[in-house]
Amino acid sequence: MRNPPLSLYVHIPWCVQKCPYCDFNSHGVKSSIPESAYVAHLLDDLAQDAKRIGQREVETVFIGGGTPSLFSPDGIAQIIEGMKRRINLAKDAEITMEANPGTLESGRFAAFKQAGINRLSVGVQSFQTTHLKALGRIHDATQAIDGIKQAHDAGVPTFNLDLMHGLPEQSLDNALNDLNTAIDLNPYHLSWYQLTIEPNTPFYSKPPELPDDDILWDIQQQGHARLQQAGYTQYEISAYAKEGHQCAHNLNYWRFGDYLGIGCGAHGKITDSDAGTITRTVKVKHPRGYMTLDRPYLDTSVEVARDDLPFEFFMNRFRLVEPCPIEDYEALTGMDLSNEVLQALENASTQGLLDTDKHQWKVTAKGRRYLNSLLSCFV
Template sequence: MSQFNLQSIPLSLYIHMPWCVRKCPYCDFNSHAVPDGALSVELEQQYLQALVADFETQLLYVQGRKIHSIFIGGGTPSLISAQGYDWLFAQLQQHVAFEDGCEITLEANPGTLEHQPFADYLSAGINRLSLGVQSFDEAHLQRLGRIHSAHNAIDAIIQAKQAGFERVNVDLMHGLPQQSIEQALLDLRLAVENGATHISWYQLTIEPNTVFFRTQPTLPDEVVLEQIQIQGEQYLREQGFVNYEVSAWRKELPSAHNLNYWQFGDYLAIGAGAHGKVTLPEGVYRFQKTRLPKDYLAKVPAPLVNWQQIAMDDMPFEFMMNALRLNDGVPADYYTQRTGQNLASIDAILEKLRQQKLLVADESRLACTTKGHQYLNSVLDNFL
């Protein structure tokens, strides 16, 4: 019998803005070059209205909760005006209240921000920025197909801080084509020295259905990649950053939205191709929305696609795959609250992993040891 404690499960909201100025060769996200090179006022308004209609179809999944956090991803969400977001948030709050201090993150491309003052986004209610910098090296930016320069990237961080944003995440990639150890470390140093309070630092991977997959670039060898990782982590720790998730480093609060993902919380999802996860009394469900913007706008509200219940047999793996990414793991009682299963049902597996020094000995917490993080995939295999 399920034992969900719905009121203990935070409810976030993901909003997908599918357009960007130009598709990057490494990108496998649901992003599409903006029609005619610029997002028209008419298209922006049409899409925002479709988002509200989409949200209204998901009110059943709220289950009496408030919105805990909002993440606006893309694409390039900074192509949408601050006034548009101000209107959107007002419409959403007519249906569901936001928690006090609700974290609202906007992904932004440094190459599109000079047209929209940061202060306007702050006034609209956005209180956290995530800047898609990827690198401060001009040659690497060109190889990655980015539309911004190193100067744009540094200026974006500084301007965001001056506008009043206290929380500024910088996305950086390492292991870039022909990247040296020194270049990778310089990217980190420039992010830190110019005021980033949170850094998402992850290795470039070549994904199917991308330009890089079809035309493989020359990547650094394993020795260089290992040294980038070791020296980069050492530098970030020396600068006071805490590594709280596989690729997330913070000098301030963790990202409440991403933390909710990793803690197996719920999230509504609106926008073309958006993915959601919700808990109802009878089970946990994943869903997504129509992928192509033209299809999403052709029928308002756009229908759910791939609505699927997570099978009870799959729940241990689904939960642990997220929770064990966190260096501190999660409180053990989250397992029952968020999977509907008694923790005792996996006691034998947990005990074996503790004896192998792969999980921490503290039974009140589900977390990997340092050794467990090194062999995370093997740890997760135990829950399949």
């Protein structure tokens, strides 16, 4: 068993208003954001987590939410400088921050770069006002376009554009028009994913009318072709990038890498190769509880059972287009290939979901389309 690459996730839970499709741990701003206090707690949380990793180098950082761009550039700079004093942060670390394209946030993009952000992920979701309103987004189509132009103008080395498809009452032409607008804005990376209805959201209690499966398939097929024609390569189920602009942080997730998670409700995964264990952690979820001084930030810490490791590994690894070296399974789980896993791999291959040889496994185009069927082989 070996320790995989290590990342850091930082959760900032506040947003202007919560979107009806969102099941993330986020909270609409009711008054002012306690930025200074929260930054202090984040760094204290990180100092405690640093004891888990010793001198292991942190290769990537992702500041997510919520809407982290509601924080001031000074606040973000304090977080990044505080990281450098508490962990062994790689000199060339990819440091991503999620941002919304509203006027306030996009006007700060250059200042966020100055604070140490070298990758932005801009949550556009759609360029059409009707869909933006249905999704509960607070920006309009003009602000969405201006936000991407601001990301270019800020000189951030790379940035992502988040775009949804399969929206309420969306047609094929409508979805492709959105995608064409995104491509014309020339982002380095495009996360293009289908809207799903998640439990404990307003959309779950009052589901909107979504396109049928035939339209969804046409959107995916024709959209994929357009992205390829425009020079974007698919490397994950819903991620496309120009050459050299894949998201290193997300790649580490999908390759079954390790990550610390600090902030409200943040999840972490830490391997201890000496002990042969993988531990998953979750921090206190609500901001009020998280910032209560007489309680720990850590809510739960659970060692992953060996019986669960095969599914956890494949659930992550098979989201990627790249082949998976067989040696990675043994090195990152600390387990040999059991008869049960070998049988599951054979079943997946027989169904045309997986290509296998003696060195690697590769998900087929059919496997990417029916990913749940592929993963069900390992349950």
